[in-house]
Amino acid sequence: MSIKDFLRGFRDFLTSEDTKFTLILFRRNFLNIVGTAIILLLVFTAIFAPVLSPYDPIAQNMDERLAPPSWKHILGTDQLGRDILSRVIWGSRISLLIAVVVVSISLLIGLFLGTISGYFGGWIDEIIMRLTDMFMAFPRLILALAVAAALGPGIFNTMMAISFVSWPLYARLARATALQIRNETYIEAARAIGASTARIIFRHLVPMTLPPILIQATLDMGGTILTAAGLGFLGLGVQPPTPEWGVMVSDGRRFITEQWWVSTFPGLAILLATFGFNLIGDGLRDIMDVRAKR
């Protein structure tokens, strides 16, 4: 059973000495701790959004439209009198959801195509790699915009559009590692005792490709939040009245001269969330780089 093999391989990866050592090094850097704290806060906010937000994020209240920050509305209200703090809090759910779904989809597609490509080589490799070349020749945001425009706006289509342009990098990374280790003795040994190809790939190859791929995934979480916000800002992503951060920045554009708070706080949320993921990803990469050179 290949899914079982994959899960076992994944467990081996998580409990290995290598992973423990990486975590020890990771905890030594102050910025890594800051990044972890930001992301924990983000996840916490997303999970407990209904409890944490003081108001309904979609409820309009025209009597209090464009109210400046005060004790009643800590971050002020927008053009429809909606509480911005509540909208920013609920927005964390949307951004995190998009990031997790997009990164999972593109990671799985990339991992699958990349390991196959590296393990089998030959014409399979040639086809898959030329395909990734083509996709990587596109600037990501432009291709995502084109796909989003063709599919029409909405949260589901946003996720599809960004996944569509994100998988090639994972395929490249997985292939590079698979290529490196496919001739290792332990792979040969597994083959010699009659392990099936699926088992070799899922149990032995995939876990080895995980470290660089997980680092890329962490960095991509941030990148995905940015791209999704960009799509939302341009009107091609998540649609109002859903409290999406990019849409909120765009909403506040018309009022920036007088009511600066409408755009400012959702934008800060985008920056903070992306910054958190990038701190963690960068910290992990630093550790990997140093260890690779030893």
Next chain:
Amino acid sequence: MNFWAYLARRVALMIFTLFGIVVITFIISHVIPADPIGAILGPQAPPELVEKVRHEWGFDRPMWDQFVDYLWKLLHGDLGKSIRTNKPVMSDLLYYFPATIELATAALIVAIITGIPLGIISAVKKDKVPDHLSRIFVLIGVSMPVFWLGLILLFVLYYQLGVMPGPGRLDPYITPPPRITGILTIDSLISGNFDAFKNALWHLILPSFVLGYYSSASIARITRASLLEVLRQDYIRTARAKGLRERIVLMRHAIRNSLIPTTTVIGVSYGSLLEGAVLTETIFAWPGLGRYSTGAFLSVDFLAVMGSTLLIALVYSFANFIVDIIYAFLDPRIRY
């Protein structure tokens, strides 16, 4: 493999990639369920009219025919007509592209002159305060939503403090120079209109800083990494051992070699600058390709979508191509 064989292989690869790009954009704009007819006629159109327009635009023909037709016209520089502007897409692109080139080039200059020194300082002072500060600057740079940064800077520096000019390429009271290249700073210089030149340059500063920040961060990051790598090499130890001053070691031996990977990132940056231009132009009311294509995306003006996507992808892969060639040229050890 010698340089020329490598060049030939690289050209072949680029042509292949470009063909792939055409295929992908064609699929996106013709196969995915957007509704171009609805965009042309509106949702209330009678069925006979829809049928007629379908025929006129060739949507009733087999996909394969449509593709061959599109390719044929493309090779003759015909990208079709935009539904929105009712002009040939090609002439629209030629009209809007220079403003984007100007902005992206200015942003690239900003990114290079800030990114490289930052990376060098960071590497030389590794694990000290300047390095930490520069790491934070870099990470904020790659995490920054450009559309938001542009908005906030415009709010503070233009609306509040009035130290920077507002959106657009020129102040309204300035007479624009005659259009020669479409790049205002160059056109105004050619026509000797120095007021317009100063004003255009002044307007260019804020958007190019906003756009260049991201690239500045990635250039700083790669410069740091590659300089640290070079500083570990034996020839640096030799240079130090023979008593050269640290400044000479850095300037003459280390930094020069470390800039080779940086050139790659600079080239790739140009592509991502075009991409960032889409968002930056929206904020700064910059009449470039970004604003044109955003309008096209929003109104499902599918030939314009295809045309602008193709143009950006073309510039992007051409930048990558140039980088690979320069790379092979700068570092004779690299042969594929």
